[in-house]
Amino acid sequence: MKIKRYIGNTTQEAMRKVKSDLGSDAVILHKRKIKRRGFFNLFKKSLIEIVVAIDENEDLEKKIISNKNNKTRFEQVYKPIQENKNDKYQMNSEIRDLRNSIDDMMKYITKDERKSSLPEPLQTYHNSMIEKGVNEKVAYNILRDVNSRINIQSKNEEAIRKVVECELKEYLGKPKPIELNDNTKTIFFVGPTGVGKTTTIAKIAAQYAFQHKKDVGIISADTYRIAAVEQIKTYCEIMKLPLKIIYQQEDIYESLAAYKYKDVIFVDTAGRSHKDIKQLNEVMNIIEEVNNKEIFLVISSTTDFSTIRSIITTYKKFGDYKIIFTKLDESENPGVILNTKYWTKNPLSYITTGQNVPEDIQIADVTTLINTMIGGQP
Ligand SMILES: Nc1nc2c(ncn2[C@@H]2O[C@H](COP(=O)(O)OP(=O)(O)O)[C@@H](O)[C@H]2O)c(=O)[nH]1
Ligand SMILES: [Mg+2]
Structure with a gap:
């Protein structure tokens, strides 16, 4: 048994190399994109790596596919390796490679089997x-x-x-936007750095101030970066909305007192990595000081699924938050919303579709999302 690795600019090119080298006896174990190394290759397209197995004595492919007993294809290939497991010295690096590759292959087989x-x-x-x-x-x-x-x-x-x-x-589920009541409502925006919290606050604050004619106050708890303070200051100056900056937890009392006659207060929090528990707790401590509030977790739709799952898990302790998806214009992948909703009962609220303030925001439209996911009307 030999394991060989082929690289090409495209799948076709890598496959051509496999075929010319090994003919049709090769079994493809694994295919993936790999990044080119080196600074000057940073912006070039990824390469395609194909890992193949070739057995001069036995045709492994035939062994995998045509074995007629009741075992799954995976068991047929995997079992002989497991039987050798006790003899660690026999387990050379080639076999370890093969096992990893078969695990990879397993994913594909099961995926196809699931679908069919x-x-x-x-x-x-x-x-x-x-x-x-x-x-x-x-x-x-x-x-x-x-x-x-x-x-x-x-x-x-x-x-x-x-x-x-x-x-x-x-x-x-049914998307839920902000719900105001007779008392001053405080709306917190939380989420990882750079997802669009401040921009989204500017969009929503403009809507409430100018469309709904509400008395709006803004608080920024994002003093981590000077640029962040400048950014929200600029928005507030343009929209002529009052801004209070809080540097520590206690400062929130003064800001809330100053805004006690407002209809709604929007609070920008510092972008926090969902892995930085200490910083997240600081945000949570401020939120816990306040009654009559809503929390919005802002997630960029360009985020990959496993990161979203870990964000959702971390922010669970924030309780009843609603979810805003930003940057739909960049991802064009509404599937990310369904993936997230599959993992959390927290409702959707808004989606944002660009950098323009205030227009690039809307309440998530479930019918449009579904049509995009399953391909328009029949
Ligand atoms: N394409 C696109 N960019 C956005 C959107 N919302 C925000 N941004 C951009 O994302 C970047 C980070 O936004 P910012 O509001 O500062 O994020 P924050 O760190 O979470 O407050 C800025 O360049 C925004 O203009 C959106 O819906 N689409
Ligand atoms: Mg910000």
Whole structure:
């Protein structure tokens, strides 16, 4: 057994190298994008790496595919390696590589197997959801649930679409914007650095001040960077809205007292890494000082799924927050919203779609999101 690695500018180029070197006996274990090394290659396109296995004695591919006993394809390949496990000295680095590669391959096999376990019409939805950034397992789990509850085979195209739409609507929930009441409401915006908290506050504050004619006050607790203070100061000057800056937790009392006749106060918090628990606690301590409040967790839709999951887990302790997705214009992947909603019961609220203040913001429109994910009306 030999493991070989081929690199190409494109998949086709890497595959051509594999074929000319090994012919059709090679088994592809693993394919991935890799970054070029070195500063001057920083902005160049990624390369494609293909790892293949070739066995001069046995045709591994045939062994994987045509073995007729009841074991899964994975077990057939993996088992012999496991049996050798006790003999650590036999486990040379080539076999370790092979095991890693087979684990990778396993992901692909299961993914295909998952998909093909769905009835054909749902496989089409599975494909389009994934194309729009829905995590493969999330898409599969949602469609599998649909399939287990509804007799899909008896339905025409239109009825199946309705069923899928209803299911996605349920997952996305009804978006909830800011809800004011008779007392001064304080709205906190929290979230990682650079996601668009300050810009979003400017957009929403402008709406409340000029469209809804509310008396608005702004507080900035983001004194971590001088530029951040300047940024919100500029917005407030343009919109002629009052600004209070708080440098420590106790300063919030003075600001709230000064704003006690306001309809709504928007509080900008310092961008905090979701991994920096100490800094997050500082933000939470300020929030805990205040009654009659709402918290909005701001997440950029360009964030990858695993980071979003870890953000959601960290901010759980902030309790009943609503979610704002920013930068939809940059990601064009509404799937990220469904992925997030799959992991949290906290409601959606606004989405932002550009840098223009105040216009590039709206309450999330679930119907449009669903149409984008499953490809418009039939
Ligand atoms: N493309 C795009 N950029 C945005 C959006 N919202 C904010 N930004 C940009 O993201 C950057 C960081 O925004 P900022 O409000 O300072 O983020 P903060 O650190 O969370 O307060 C700025 O350049 C904003 O103009 C959006 O919806 N789309
Ligand atoms: Mg900011």
